[in-house]
Amino acid sequence: MTAEHTIHTMARAARAALPVLAAAPTETKASAIRHASARIRARSAELLAANAQDISEGEEKGLTAALIDRLALDESRLEGLAKGLETVAALPDPVGEEIRHWTVENGLAFTRVRVPLGVIGIIYESRPGVTADAAALCLMSGNACLLRGGSEAAHSNKVLLDCMREGLLHAGLPEAAVQMVPAGDRTLVGAMLAAHGLIDIIVPRGGKGLVARVQRDARVPVLAHLDGINHLYIDAHADPEKAVAIAVNAKLRRPAVCGATETILLDEALAPETARAVLAALADAGCELRADEKARSLEPRAKAATPEDFDTEWLDKTASVATVSGITGAIAHVQAHSSGHTDAIVTEDESAAKAFLAAIDSAIVMHNASTQFADGGEFGFGAEIGIATGRLHARGPVALEGLTTYKTVVRGNGQVRP
Missing domain, CATH: 3.40.309.10 (Aldehyde Dehydrogenase; Chain A, domain 2)
Incomplete structure (x- = not known):
C-alpha cells in the first residue's frame, strides 16, 4: 500500500465521521473527553512505563536534552494532561455559536455561525501530550483529526490514542474521528501535505526543520509558527x-x-x-x-x-x-x-x-x-493545538475557536434580487 493510498483511506474515513461530529450534542462530545481523561489516570502506570521506554530509546539515539524534556512524562504532567482535558470538556461548545446577526433593508436576515474546519492533520515531534490535547480540542470543536506523532514518542502515543478511542467508544462516536498515522515513514508526511481536498488544514508542532518543510511543501493550508524568538x-x-x-x-x-x-x-x-x-x-x-x-x-x-x-x-x-x-x-x-x-x-x-x-x-x-x-492551558483553554504566529485565521494559542470557521445563514421571505 502506497503512502498516498494510506493517507487517502484514513482521510476519507475521517471525512465520513464529520457529519456525526458536527451534529453531536455538546454533552456527548464532553462525555467522550471526560472518559478519556479518566482513562489516562487509570492507565498512568502503563503510560509512564511506555514513556520510560521512549526516553530510553531516545537517549540511545542521541536525542538532545531539549527533546528529551519535551518527550518526558511524569505523574505531575499526566495529571496536568488529564485536568486539561476536563477543562476542554467544560468549555462552551463553539459549534453553532452565533457570531453576528444583522438584517438589511430588504428584510433579509443574516446570521454568521461557527462551524468546524473539517479534517485536521497534526504533525508533531516528541511531545506525547499533543496526542491527547489535539484529539480533545478537535473533538470538542466538531473536527476529525489525523495525528502523526514522531517515532521517538511512539510507545507513549499508542497508549494515549487508546485512551482517546476509549472515550469515543464510551460516547458512541466514530473511532475514525481520531486516527494515528504510522510513525517512521516520512513519505506519509509528504502524502498528508499533498492531500488537498481530503485534509482541510495542517498544524505542525515541532522543530524548525519540520515546520519549515511543512510550510514549504504543503498543498493544504498550514497553521504554524517557525521560531519562538x-x-x-x-x-x-x-x-x-x-x-x-x-x-x-x-x-x-x-x-x-x-x-x-x-x-x-x-x-x-x-x-x-x-x-x-x-x-x-x-x-x-x-x-x-x-x-x-x-x-x-x-x-x-x-x-x-x-x-x-x-x-x-x-x-x-x-x-x-x-x-x-x-x-x-x-x-x-x-x-x-x-x-x-x-x-x-x-x-x-x-x-x-x-x-x-x-x-x-x-x-x-x-x-x-x-x-x-504563552500556553493554551494558562490562557484558560485547557489545552492548545499549537501557537500560531501568522496573520490569517488564528493567532496565539489555538484552541476551540481557532479550530472553527464560519458560514453565513441567510433567511428571507421570498426576496428576489432586482
Whole structure:
C-alpha cells in the first residue's frame, strides 16, 4: 500500500465521521473527553512505563536534552494532561455559536455561525501530550483529526490514542474521528501535505526543520509558527524584584518550550544594581549569557554576543542580552528580531507598557508576566493545538475557536434580487 493510498483511506474515513461530529450534542462530545481523561489516570502506570521506554530509546539515539524534556512524562504532567482535558470538556461548545446577526433593508436576515474546519492533520515531534490535547480540542470543536506523532514518542502515543478511542467508544462516536498515522515513514508526511481536498488544514508542532518543510511543501493550508524568538524588555521603571523573578522564570523554567524568553533587553537607564541583579540571577542559575559590551560590564561571566545570537532560538540555558535606549529602542530591537510569537515588558510605567503593547505586533504581548505563560492551558483553554504566529485565521494559542470557521445563514421571505 502506497503512502498516498494510506493517507487517502484514513482521510476519507475521517471525512465520513464529520457529519456525526458536527451534529453531536455538546454533552456527548464532553462525555467522550471526560472518559478519556479518566482513562489516562487509570492507565498512568502503563503510560509512564511506555514513556520510560521512549526516553530510553531516545537517549540511545542521541536525542538532545531539549527533546528529551519535551518527550518526558511524569505523574505531575499526566495529571496536568488529564485536568486539561476536563477543562476542554467544560468549555462552551463553539459549534453553532452565533457570531453576528444583522438584517438589511430588504428584510433579509443574516446570521454568521461557527462551524468546524473539517479534517485536521497534526504533525508533531516528541511531545506525547499533543496526542491527547489535539484529539480533545478537535473533538470538542466538531473536527476529525489525523495525528502523526514522531517515532521517538511512539510507545507513549499508542497508549494515549487508546485512551482517546476509549472515550469515543464510551460516547458512541466514530473511532475514525481520531486516527494515528504510522510513525517512521516520512513519505506519509509528504502524502498528508499533498492531500488537498481530503485534509482541510495542517498544524505542525515541532522543530524548525519540520515546520519549515511543512510550510514549504504543503498543498493544504498550514497553521504554524517557525521560531519562538521571544523578548523580555526590562524598562527603566521596572520593579527590581519583579524584573529578577520574571527574567529567571521566563528563561529557565523550561528553556526548551517555545514560550521561553531568548533575549533579555535592558534599558540603558535601568538602575545598574537592578540590571546587575537580573544578569547575576540568570548566571547563578546556570544560564550562559551572550551579551553586548555594556551588559558584560555588569556581569563578568557573560560572553560577547555576535549579531547572529539575537536571531537565535536557543531552546536551552542560553540567553542573548542587549542594552537598548528606552522604549523606542526596545520596540525597534523587537521589531527587528522577534519571530512574532511572544514578547513582554517589565515596567511600572503604564505609558511605557501601553506603548510597547500597542507597537509590538506579536501573537502574544505581555506586561509584567513571564513569557512562559504563552500556553493554551494558562490562557484558560485547557489545552492548545499549537501557537500560531501568522496573520490569517488564528493567532496565539489555538484552541476551540481557532479550530472553527464560519458560514453565513441567510433567511428571507421570498426576496428576489432586482
